[in-house]
Structure formats: C-alpha cells, structure tokens
Amino acid sequence: MSDKVLPTVLFTVLLSTIIFSPLFGDDPDSTVFSGNNLYVKTQFAGNIGLLSVGIGKEYLDGKLTVDLNYGYLPACINGTSVSTFAIKPAFRIKDFSIAAMQSSLSTGICFTYSATRNTYNKYPDYFPEDYYLGNAMHANPFLRISLFHFPSESKSGRLSVYSELGTMEYQIWYAMKNKEVSFIEICNLCFGLTYRLK
Amino acid sequence: MEKAVIMKRASSLILLILLSVSCEELTEYSPYDTNVREEYINSMECDKVCNSCVHSEDTLKFAVISDVHDDYDNMTDALESISKQENLQFIICNGDITNFGLAKEFEWYADEVKKSSIPLITLIGNHDYRSNGLQIFEKLFGPVNTSFVTGNYKFILFSNVILENNNMSPKYEWLIDEISDSSKHHIVVTHVPPFSGEMEGIHNLVFRQIVNSENTILCLHGHVSYFEDSNYNGIHTIITNKIYNREYSVISLIGNQSFVKRINF
Numbered sequence: 001m002s003d004k005v006l007p008t009v010l011f012t013v014l015l016s017t018i019i020f021s022p023l024f025g026d027d028p029d030s031t032v033f034s035g036n037n038l039y040v041k042t043q044f045a046g047n048i049g050l051l052s053v054g055i056g057k058e059y060l061d062g063k064l065t066v067d068l069n070y071g072y073l074p075a076c077i078n079g080t081s082v083s084t085f086a087i088k089p090a091f092r093i094k095d096f097s098i099a100a101m102q103s104s105l106s107t108g109i110c111f112t113y114s115a116t117r118n119t120y121n122k123y124p125d126y127f128p129e130d131y132y133l134g135n136a137m138h139a140n141p142f143l144r145i146s147l148f149h150f151p152s153e154s155k156s157g158r159l160s161v162y163s164e165l166g167t168m169e170y171q172i173w174y175a176m177k178n179k180e181v182s183f184i185e186i187c188n189l190c191f192g193l194t195y196r197l198k
Numbered sequence: 199m200e201k202a203v204i205m206k207r208a209s210s211l212i213l214l215i216l217l218s219v220s221c222e223e224l225t226e227y228s229p230y231d232t233n234v235r236e237e238y239i240n241s242m243e244c245d246k247v248c249n250s251c252v253h254s255e256d257t258l259k260f261a262v263i264s265d266v267h268d269d270y271d272n273m274t275d276a277l278e279s280i281s282k283q284e285n286l287q288f289i290i291c292n293g294d295i296t297n298f299g300l301a302k303e304f305e306w307y308a309d310e311v312k313k314s315s316i317p318l319i320t321l322i323g324n325h326d327y328r329s330n331g332l333q334i335f336e337k338l339f340g341p342v343n344t345s346f347v348t349g350n351y352k353f354i355l356f357s358n359v360i361l362e363n364n365n366m367s368p369k370y371e372w373l374i375d376e377i378s379d380s381s382k383h384h385i386v387v388t389h390v391p392p393f394s395g396e397m398e399g400i401h402n403l404v405f406r407q408i409v410n411s412e413n414t415i416l417c418l419h420g421h422v423s424y425f426e427d428s429n430y431n432g433i434h435t436i437i438t439n440k441i442y443n444r445e446y447s448v449i450s451l452i453g454n455q456s457f458v459k460r461i462n463f
Contacts (some may be wrong), residue, residue, distance in 0.1 A: 045225035180270040
C-alpha cells in the first residue's frame with residue numbers, strides 16, 4: 001500500500017511536468033511520428049505477464065496504434081502459470097520533447113484474455129446456466145509515455161521506450177465504491193520497447 | 199551545450215531512474231498472480247481466541263459476518279460496531295471475501311482483518327475459489343478446513359464448496375475426524391447451507407449423516423445473502439446476512455443452547 005506511494009508520486013510528477021511545465025518543449029520532430037508503420041514490441045509487467053511480445057500497426061498517421069500481444073507468467077514466479085493474450089488500442093494525445101528526446105503521451109485500453117486455473121469464458125457444464133459471468137477477460141485503461149531516444153533518420157531511431165501507468169476495470173469500481181481502496185492502490189506500472197519495422 | 203538542455207536532460211533522467219528503481223512494488227504481472235505474503239492469518243487469530251481469558255467454560259458470545267465480497271467500507275463499519283459489543287470473544291467471517299478470487303481482493307480483505315481489535319477467523323467461500331483463489335487463501339489464511347476450541351466449544355470451519363473447486367467432493371473424512379471428538383459441544387460452520395441447490399442430492403445426504411443433532415449444537419452458514427434462523431436436521435441453524443445489507447449476527451452460547459441477535463449498523 002504505502003510502498004506504492006513513491007513510484008506513483010514520481011510518475012504523477014513526470015506526467016504533470018510533461019503536461020504543464022515549460023521545462024519541456026513542445027517542438028517535436030514531426031517525422032518521428034508520421035506514417036502508418038508496423039512495429040514489434042516487448043513489455044515487462046502491466047498485467048499481461050512477466051514478459052510479453054507483440055506486433056502492432058499505426059493508423060491515422062501514427063495517431064492510433066493497435067497491437068496484439070502474448071504474455072507469459074511462469075509458475076516459478078507466480079506459483080501457477082498464466083498465459084495472456086492482449087489487444088491494445090491507444091490514441092496519441094500529445095507530442096512533446098523531453099531533454100531533446102521526441103516523446104508522446106497516449107491513452108488506451110488493454111483488453112486481455114488469460115488462461116490459468118479456474119478461469120473461464122464459458123463455464124463447464126456442471127455449473128448452472130448463467131451462474132457467473134466469465135472471469136478470463138479484463139479491460140485495463142492506461143496512460144503511456146513513449147520516449148524516442150535516437151535521431152529518427154538512423155536505424156536506431158526506430159526504437160522507442162515506453163512506460164504505462166495502468167489499472168484494471170474491477171479495481172476502478174472498488175476504488176469508487178470504497179474509501180478504504182485508494183487511487184494509489186489500484187495503479188501499476190510497466191515498461192516496454194517498440195521497434196518500427198517500416 | 200545550453201544550460202536549459204542540460205537541465206532538461208538531467209531532470210528527466212533523474213525522474214526516470216528514480217521511477218525505475220522504485221517501480222518493483224508497482225509492477226503487476228497478472229491479476230491471477232498468487233504472489234501474496236504467507237501469513238496463515240487464521241492460525242494467528244485462532245491462537246488469540248484460544249489464549250484469551252474465558253469468562254466461563256460453558257458460555258460464549260461471538261459475532262458472525264458474511265459475504266463481504268467488495269464491501270470493505272461496510273466491513274469497516276461492521277467491525278467498528280462489533281468492537282462496541284460487550285464480551286464478544288471473536289468474529290467469524292462466513293466466506294465469500296472476494297468476487298473473483300484475485301490476489302488484490304484477498305489483500306484488501308486481509309488489511310481489514312488486521313484492523314480488527316477482536317480476533318477474526320475467516321472461512322473460504324465459493325467466490326474465493328475462483329481463478330487461483332484457493333492457492334491465495336491457503337497462503338494468506340491457512341488450510342481451508344480448520345477448527346479451534348474455546349471453553350467447552352469446538353468450532354469446525356468446513357469448506358463445502360463443490361462447483362468452484364473443480365466439482366470435487368468436500369473432504370468429508372476430515373469432518374468425520376473433527377466431529378468424532380465427543381468431549382466438546384460442536385459448532386459447524388460452512389459457507390454453503392446444506393439445503394441449497396449446490397449441495398442437493400448425495401452431498402446433502404452425506405452432510406446430514408455426518409453432522410446431526412447427536413454431535414452438533416449449532417450450524418452457521420452464509421452464501422444466500424439473507425438472514426435465516428431455523429432448525430435443519432434437528433440442529434439450530436443460522437444463516438447470516440451479507441454485509442452489503444449492513445447486518446451481522448451476534449450469537450450467545452449457554453451450555454448446549456444457542457441464541458442469535460441480528461444487529462444492523
């Protein structure tokens with residue numbers, strides 16, 4: 001609980017600074033964001049496994065991205081293995097530069113389907129009909145900051161790193177319903193890399 | 199290099215480094231993660247009950263809450279109300295402490311238990327078996343079947359969940375062992391009432407053969423989300439309302455007699 005305060009505060013500071021502070025410029029290199037490119041990606045954490053890999057495509061001149069991901073959490077980490085498939089649409093809502101790095105702020109929802117024990121979309125026949133709604137799918141809203149580290153004309157310019165501040169749909173409901181569940185407790189962070197193929 | 203650029207780079211670098219270093223507690227691999235701290239809360243709470251001062255061997259007063267699900271604020275209010283009741287020795291939570299059996303839900307409930315000034319022993323419910331809930335419950339609270347003795351009373355908390363436990367039969371042999379001790383008055387606590395749909399047929403028959411008026415003075419249940427004070431199979435049977443309805447039960451035992459009071463908060 002309280003151990004989440006520092007990282008959440010830091011992320012919020014970073015986010016607020018990006019949006020409000022004159023410390024960061026708003027003069028992005030437009031060539032970095034243009035085009036409807038294909039990209040591959042890998043991500044650490046973010047409720048789609050310990051590590052995930054994916055492929056995606058940009059639309060609307062890079063304003064919209066949609067990627068498909070597969071993530072795995074091994075039993076040695078979790079006690080039981082979890083495989084997760086995710087589709088992540090995201091809209092780029094602001095471009096800016098951080099310390100001469102071309103950057104962007106996006107928001108989206110990660111729709112996940114996970115396979116592990118006692119997790120179903122359709123329950124086995126021994127359950128009465130309509131006994132439960134499925135518990136294998138989730139919708140996880142997120143805010144993403146992407147940083148493009150390198151000159152866009154180089155091969156390495158296709159590489160970007162990103163961090164996402166996310167939550168889960170049921171956790172938002174719990175926080176809205178209960179004073180006992182704070183905003184900080186429903187936040188999580190993940191980190192990833194994307195590489196534009198073309 | 200311009201001062202402004204250096205400042206920009208330094209500040210964003212510091213923020214990113216601090217963020218990365220401190221992110222461990224903020225990373226979540228999966229909602230189905232079973233990585234919760236091992237605490238065996240039930241065993242600690244039972245020890246508190248057994249070590250507490252017993253006013254009389256043959257009288258006892260305790261509270262029952264049930265079906266907390268995601269009602270943490272109502273649970274806080276219930277625990278506050280219960281703490282004002284006189285001479286209560288402990289609280290039993292009669293299962294369904296989560297909706298989806300997810301680690302976060304268990305941890306939020308466990309945080310509430312730790313705030314209670316009165317020992318609180320938790321039984322697993324059918325919702326708590328969903329996802330990887332069984333593994334999480336066993337790490338946080340201990341075995342799903344457990345018992346404890348206070349005075350002349352033995353409380354037997356028995357998991358009779360079938361469907362969510364992969365349609366497996368409850369461990370009736372454990373129940374037979376526990377109930378064979380004839381030196382105490384037995385109180386049997388199960389989440390699912392034996393007369394509900396999930397227990398119909400052979401399970402109802404087996405349960406009624408094991409738990410009967412010869413060996414049990416009181417049965418406590420939850421699950422159905424309403425209060426009921428009845429006699430089933432010759433045994434005084436109490437179903438506690440779900441906490442969403444802002445109600446709990448206070449039960450007094452005098453010898454082999456039991457009395458229930460509904461408390462709204």
